Amino acid sequence: MPLSANNPDRTSWLHVDKNSDFPIQNIPFGVFLTRDDIITIGTRIGDTAIDLGALHQLGYFDDIPLTDDIFLQDTLNDFIADGRKTWRAVRNRIAEIFDAKNTSLKNNVKHKEIVLFRLDEIEMQLPVQIGDYTDFYSSIEHATNVGTMFRDPDNALLPNWLHIPVGYHGRSSSIIPSGIPVHRPQGQTLPSGASEPVFGPSKLVDFELEMAFITTDANDLGEPIPIDEAEEYIFGLVLLNDWSARDIQKWEYVPLGPFLAKNFASSISPWIVTLDALEPYRVDSPKPLKPQLPYLKYKGKKSYDINLEVAIQPEGAKETVVSNSNFKYMYWNMVQQLAHHTVNGCPVNSGDMMGSGTISGPTPDSYGSMLELTWRGEKPIKMKNGTERKFINDNDTVIMRAHCENDGTRIGFGEVSTKLLPII
Amino acid sequence: MPLSANNPDRTSWLHVDKNSDFPIQNIPFGVFLTRDDIITIGTRIGDTAIDLGALHQLGYFDDIPLTDDIFLQDTLNDFIADGRKTWRAVRNRIAEIFDAKNTSLKNNVKHKEIVLFRLDEIEMQLPVQIGDYTDFYSSIEHATNVGTMFRDPDNALLPNWLHIPVGYHGRSSSIIPSGIPVHRPQGQTLPSGASEPVFGPSKLVDFELEMAFITTDANDLGEPIPIDEAEEYIFGLVLLNDWSARDIQKWEYVPLGPFLAKNFASSISPWIVTLDALEPYRVDSPKPLKPQLPYLKYKGKKSYDINLEVAIQPEGAKETVVSNSNFKYMYWNMVQQLAHHTVNGCPVNSGDMMGSGTISGPTPDSYGSMLELTWRGEKPIKMKNGTERKFINDNDTVIMRAHCENDGTRIGFGEVSTKLLPII
DSSP, X not given: OOOGGGOTTOOBSSOOOTTOSOOTTTOOBEEEEOTTSOEEEEEEETTEEEEHHHHHHTTTTXXXXXOTTTTSSSSSHHHHHTOHHHHHHHHHHHHHHTBTTOOTTTTOHXXXXXXXXXXXXXXXXXXXXXXXXXXXXXXXHHHHHHHHHHTOGGGOSOTTXXXXXXXXXXXXXXXXXXXXXXXXXXXXXXXXXXXXOEEEEOSOEEOOEEEEEEEOOOOOTTOOOOTTTGGGGEEEEEEXXXXXXXXXXXXXXXXXXXXXXXXXXXXXXXXXXXXXXTGGGEEOOOOOSSOOOGGGOOOSOOEEOOEEEEEEEOTXXXXXXXXXXXXXXXXXXXXXXXXXXXXXXXXXXXXXXXXXXXOOOSSGGGOSSHHHHTTTTTSOEEXXXXXXXXXXXXXXXXXXXXXXXXXXXXXXXXXXXXXEEOOO | OOOGXXXXXXXXXXXXXXXXXXXXXXXXXXXXXXXXXXXXXXXXXXXXXXXXXXXXXXXXXXXXXXXXXXXXXSSSHHHHHTOHHHHHHHHHHHHHHTBTTOOTTTTOHHHHHHHEEEGGGXXXXXXXXXXXXXXXXXXXXXXXXXXXXXXXXXXXXXXXXXXXXXEEEOOSTTEEETTOOEEOOEEEEOOTTOSSXXXXXXXXXXXXXXXXXXXOOOOOTTOOOOGGGGGGGEEEEEEEEOOEEHHHHHHHOTTTOOSTTTTTOXXXXXXXXXXXXXXXXXXXXXXXXXXXXXXXXXXXXXXXXXXXXXXXXXXXXXXXXXXXXXXXXXXXXXXXXXXXXXXTOOOOOTTOEEEOXXXXXXXXXXXXXXXXXXXXXXXXXXXXXXOEESSOXXXXXEEEXXXXXXXXXXXXXXXXXXXXXXXX
């Protein structure tokens, strides 16, 4: 099925600001609570949210094979499980319905009243029930920075790093949508020079700038996904702030990896931008520095040129942008991650989420965490309000944004914005 | 509510073998497919499976506040979410219905036809939808053995081990019930002496003998569970075989922990034995070797005397018992694990599963993995059929069993039995 929804010449009869992340070429998917307290699946054009459950009930998807309640659900899992052919048919149809030349809904005042919402009338929810959350560690700049700081600058990358898209399992239960505040976590840390740990609030709360992809049902237990097929199982992407408590992490992570340092919260942007919408922004991945095993070899452009930005907004002050990075810097791409994850037969289901790992670029202003941006706190960052930050302070809001842009079309993710509250 | 279901003097009108794991004092909970292809929640007495959905429809639970479809589900998650008071009321009622002195169901042939099944008429399913699976590392003997083999015999325990119930996140999607076979995984390994990794079947597939507890909805994001309340949120336990590929693990696990070495499969026993049923088998935990932080200090007996056994059955041959251990050896107990897991505010939900980590006892015949039992393969184990095992061979079946016993009452878990098939 062609990606007619991507037609760059199409405009919508809904108003779209010139610099909007959500032109009619985007058509992301999300879940929201309406003014009538109903949960529904929806999309967004400009600053208008669109109730897909209502559109379906009104017959606008009648010739697409969909169950009656596919959009009247509190997660996208079942829709995602329907597979790529269905996602494309629905996304193409939405583009047609809202095309400037199509008057069927545009001129139906009653239908528009039921289907369209202003953003202040809705409350975005987690878009999927995340069965399993995996976090990779796929930025060579990030892995090198961390290795340089904590191990050995001359051997910053561990021996397996150039051979394996290193990953580990995260916690699904603490994944929250943008807008939900997070409390500073408490835990065990080993103060510098001490021999016994102490208990208390983490002093080094950090963000990690990541993108994450959401999968559809991919394979049964025991069946690897070949790398050439991996893309078929990726529905779309969100922004991910993988909150981290550096002092807790340092004490707990040997030998089994990060645990409480990470699982107090991970925040995601609420609109899933489909891989289809990102099609015009494909780019080559970085060239491998070492040969990769055949199951990790792929053909074509499998990275995406997505501009990333992180800002910190102190309580009652203006925000300060602290990092500008790009998703294209990732050394290991998504099809490599998914092929690796399943090469042992591990099953991947609809709604699973896989994070890229912290996305650091090549320059110090493109690093994806305060740990790297301030180099362990040695180089604090000045805020516009005159204060300094080594890590994240109580009542700071961390805001991440992402968008692609070329030939005058911009496809964006909106933002993931999370306030850090003091300990409970 | 009193635990009348635990009355040791009670007998059932259903036949129960003397050495059965499932006397009327047990009353575990599970999910099974019936001869009519219906999925239902059930329990078991002796070798009779009992359809709780049918019992409820016939009115046997009418005065207990339960939704009509609470047992007509394919997982126990909603029932577990109802909380301890409901679990106890239902378990006590089941004990009454099947008490030798109670003739109401016993004499109702029609009802018995609907409610009772022989074991060969049903197929056990995964008892819960596991939202998040956490695996701890709480046996001091296991951690010491692994540290001795792979690091330094003089400093076998890492500095954090005596302070933290070390744990990490596992994969939910590959958890399977007893009886489902597993394929030997493929993956990257670094052959001894080589500088580049190779791809192929794991040569060192191992079991890990564990118990795991299943939780109910416990806390919201940001709210720790105090250790004194932790027990309230534990529904019950199962046996867990945490399959491990040692060669894949060795190459991949630094610095973020085990990943593909573990997530190809984890097998559990299908009947959840409630914490209430295990009440008579409480014992003290081992004395701490170092002071523990206040949030990890508990009162009373929080360990359980559960005898454990692992057998290997080569294809077409008799099984050989390779390990006898006990759950009481765990250095860190379940309330410490749950208090630690949530001290940073990580939310725990109904159906989450937390594994103990490999349970090794103090003697070499009580170790909980082939890695330890054969000491990295240096001391192969003789099978009854004359062959030897360093790790697990293709077409071997690994069988784990567990039971408690005192004063003539035995409460058991049945078994988790999994055949290892060759690579797919």
